[in-house]
Structure formats: structure tokens, C-alpha cells
Amino acid sequence: MLRRIALTLLLALAPLTGFTADARPLVADPALEARVLKLSEVLRCLVCQNQSIAESNADLALDLRAQVREQLAAGKTEDQVVDYLVARYGDFVLYDPPLKGTTVLLWAGPALLLLSGLAWLGWRLSRRARESGVTLSAEQHARAKQLLESANEPEPRQ
Amino acid sequence: MKAKFLVPLALFLLLAGFLAFGLNLNPREVPSPLIDKPAPAFSLPQLQVPDTQLSLDDMKGQVWLLNVWASWCVACRQEHPVLVDFASSHVVPIIGLNYKDQSPDALRWLDEFGxxxxxxxxxxxxxxxxxxxxxxxxxxxxxxKQGVIRFKQIGPVTPDALQNVILPKIRELQGAA
Known part of the structure; x- marks a missing residue:
């Protein structure tokens, strides 16, 4: 009996141990960190090339993220930080390549393919329309009729 | 119009050609935008004499190689004998950039491999x-000599790259004023 009361008391006290404080923010400046993350998502990691530096945990990605954070904290704009990285690593770091001489084909390529496909389709359709407009002479009509009629007759048994 | 049936074959060969070319490209080799640009200024302590700094200006007036290495880097071991061999010919000074390394490890590495x-x-x-x-x-x-980056080898320096690409460039640059 005494054991049961003790156990009940113990259980009644249990919720008190479930108390914890609010989670503290992981970074000192959440607003800055949000900007860092947003910019990091459009910068490509050069080590694991199909990840952004926000996703990658490669050493270089960590370093570049630290650079982005440091420079944004120092008051640079997003564009200035991007320029800084492009000057060192080239356009390859950008997931959104700029439109210029060497990337014209990249940007215009899909539209060119679509247009050439449409042009080809138009050409085929117009040719088909022309071909179906063939007119037969009276002699050809008679021959065609004869052929069709002979085809409708039952085949003589061999 | 007789050869019309060859069109799909020609398209296939064209596509295969593009794919074969693409397969032989190395996606790890990202061309550096720094080629033909002045090398970034630096001033860093030397591994053996941490009290003394070496800066970019110290190297002005000569053609030189900057080799980025680290004791944790596996491919560096592969290229190291090539560099040791090349250094003994005294064609150009090679400066090492010990990248994100622990100095005791780096010193031990040099002791061991030359x-x-x-x-x-x-x-x-x-x-x-x-x-x-x-x-x-x-x-x-x-x-x-003016401190402009002229070439970048990504990955280990192979004997082939050294003989056929880097050495001719060195000779050309050394001949220039």
C-alpha cells in the first residue's frame, strides 16, 4: 500500500521534470543568417558540383559560407558578394548563369529548338496539304473506278 | 531524296559525337577566371620560419610556380615525386601553399617525402x-615576372603535363621581358 502511494506521488511529480526552456536561436543574428542561406542557395559548391554551398558540407562550402556571412555582416550587398566569388571561381559558381556572349546558346537554345521544330512542322503540313490537292484527269478517274469495282467483286475460287 | 533514309543515321551519329565529346570532358576542371589576371596579393608566414612572411611582391621579377598542397591530400602524394624531380632541375622556383593544414603534419610530410x-x-x-x-x-x-597568373593545373601535375604544357610555357615566359 505504501509503495503504491509512493509510486503515485512520484508519477504525479513527473510533469515537473518535463519542463524545458525555449530553444535558443543557433545563430547570433537570425536575420543575417537568413540572408546568408538565401544567397548560399544560388551559389554552386565546386567540390560536390550538384549541390549549392547551402546544402554541401564540403570544407570548401563551409569556408565559402563563412566568407558570405562575413562579407554580408561587413555591410556588403548580395551583388558585391556574388561578384567577389565570380572573380575567383568564374560563372561556374552561379546556378543562374548570366546572359553573355558565351552563354547565348545556353539561353537561346531551347527557343531555337522550339522554333525550328515548329518551322519543320509547318513545312510538313503545308506540303501534305499540297499533295492531297492532286486532281485526276477523266481517264484516271475511270481507271480508278474500274480498279475499285474489281476489288469489290468476290475473288474467284481457285 | 534517295538518301533520305540516311537522315536519322546522320542525326544519331551527330548526337553520338556530342555525347562522346561530353564524356571526355572533365567536369572537375572548372576554368579559372584568374588566368592572365594579376595574382591576388598575399603575405603569409613561412612553414619552416613562421616569423618570416613571404608576399607576392617578393616573387616579382621571376617566373615561378605556386603549388597548393596539404598533408591530408592524397593526390598530392601522387604528384610529389614529379615536383621533387622537377625542383632538382632548378628551372623555376616552386613555392608551396600549405593549404588548411597543421604545420607539424606538414613538416613531417616534407621530411618523409622530400x-x-x-x-x-x-x-x-x-x-x-x-x-x-x-x-x-x-x-x-x-x-x-610581373606577377600575372598564366596557367593553372587543376589536380596533380603529371610528367606529361609538365613536359608538354608547363615547361614550354615556362620557357616562353622566361624569354619574355
Whole structure:
């Protein structure tokens, strides 16, 4: 009996141990960190090339993220930080390549393919329309009729 | 119009050609925008003499190689004998950039495998590495008398690359004023 009361008391006290404080923010400046993350998502990691530096945990990605954070904290704009990285690593770091001489084909390529496909389709359709407009002479009509009629007759048994 | 049936074959061959070309490209080799640009300025402590700094200006007036290496870098071991061999020919000074390494490890590494470097400078936090656009160690930069980067070898320096690409460029740059 005494054991049961003790156990009940113990259980009644249990919720008190479930108390914890609010989670503290992981970074000192959440607003800055949000900007860092947003910019990091459009910068490509050069080590694991199909990840952004926000996703990658490669050493270089960590370093570049630290650079982005440091420079944004120092008051640079997003564009200035991007320029800084492009000057060192080239356009390859950008997931959104700029439109210029060497990337014209990249940007215009899909539209060119679509247009050439449409042009080809138009050409085929117009040719088909022309071909179906063939007119037969009276002699050809008679021959065609004869052929069709002979085809409708039952085949003589061999 | 007789050869019309050849059109799909021709298209296939064209596509196969593009794919074969693409397969032979190395996606790890990202062309550096720093080629033919002045090397980024640096001033870093030397590995063997941490009290003395080496800066870019110290190297002005000669053609030299900057080899980025680290004791944790596996491919560096592969290229190291090539560098040791090349250094013994004294064609150009090779400066090592010890990238994100622990100095005791780096010193032990040089003891064990030989030291091809005139000196190595210590880039412990990788900041100068970022300035040079380093993303995969080892990398080697060829820098001319005016301090302009003329060539970058990404990955290990192979005997073939050294003989056929780097050496001719060195001779050309050394001949220039």
C-alpha cells in the first residue's frame, strides 16, 4: 500500500521534470543568417558540383559560407558578394548563369529548338496539304473506278 | 531524296559525337577566371620560419610556380615525386601553399617525402586559397615576372603535363621581358 502511494506521488511529480526552456536561436543574428542561406542557395559548391554551398558540407562550402556571412555582416550587398566569388571561381559558381556572349546558346537554345521544330512542322503540313490537292484527269478517274469495282467483286475460287 | 533514309543515321551519329565529346570532358576542371589576371596579393608566414612572411611582391621579377598542397591530400602524394624531380632541375622556383593544414603534419610530410619547395607558406584558414580560386588540392599556378597568373593545373601535375604544357610555357615566359 505504501509503495503504491509512493509510486503515485512520484508519477504525479513527473510533469515537473518535463519542463524545458525555449530553444535558443543557433545563430547570433537570425536575420543575417537568413540572408546568408538565401544567397548560399544560388551559389554552386565546386567540390560536390550538384549541390549549392547551402546544402554541401564540403570544407570548401563551409569556408565559402563563412566568407558570405562575413562579407554580408561587413555591410556588403548580395551583388558585391556574388561578384567577389565570380572573380575567383568564374560563372561556374552561379546556378543562374548570366546572359553573355558565351552563354547565348545556353539561353537561346531551347527557343531555337522550339522554333525550328515548329518551322519543320509547318513545312510538313503545308506540303501534305499540297499533295492531297492532286486532281485526276477523266481517264484516271475511270481507271480508278474500274480498279475499285474489281476489288469489290468476290475473288474467284481457285 | 534517295538518301533520305540516311537522315536519322546522320542525326544519331551527330548526337553520338556530342555525347562522346561530353564524356571526355572533365567536369572537375572548372576554368579559372584568374588566368592572365594579376595574382591576388598575399603575405603569409613561412612553414619552416613562421616569423618570416613571404608576399607576392617578393616573387616579382621571376617566373615561378605556386603549388597548393596539404598533408591530408592524397593526390598530392601522387604528384610529389614529379615536383621533387622537377625542383632538382632548378628551372623555376616552386613555392608551396600549405593549404588548411597543421604545420607539424606538414613538416613531417616534407621530411618523409622530400621538399621540392624553395619555401612553403602557411594558409591555415584557407583565405588565400579562396583568393586564388582553389577548390581541389593539389592545384598549381604558373606566375610570370610581373606577377600575372598564366596557367593553372587543376589536380596533380603529371610528367606529361609538365613536359608538354608547363615547361614550354615556362620557357616562353622566361624569354619574355
Amino acid at each position: 621538399n621540392p619547395y624553395v619555401t612553403s607558406i602557411v594558409d591555415a584558414d584557407g583565405r588565400v586559397g579562396i583568393d586564388f580560386g582553389v577548390y581541389g588540392v593539389p592545384e598549381t599556378f604558373l606566375i610570370d
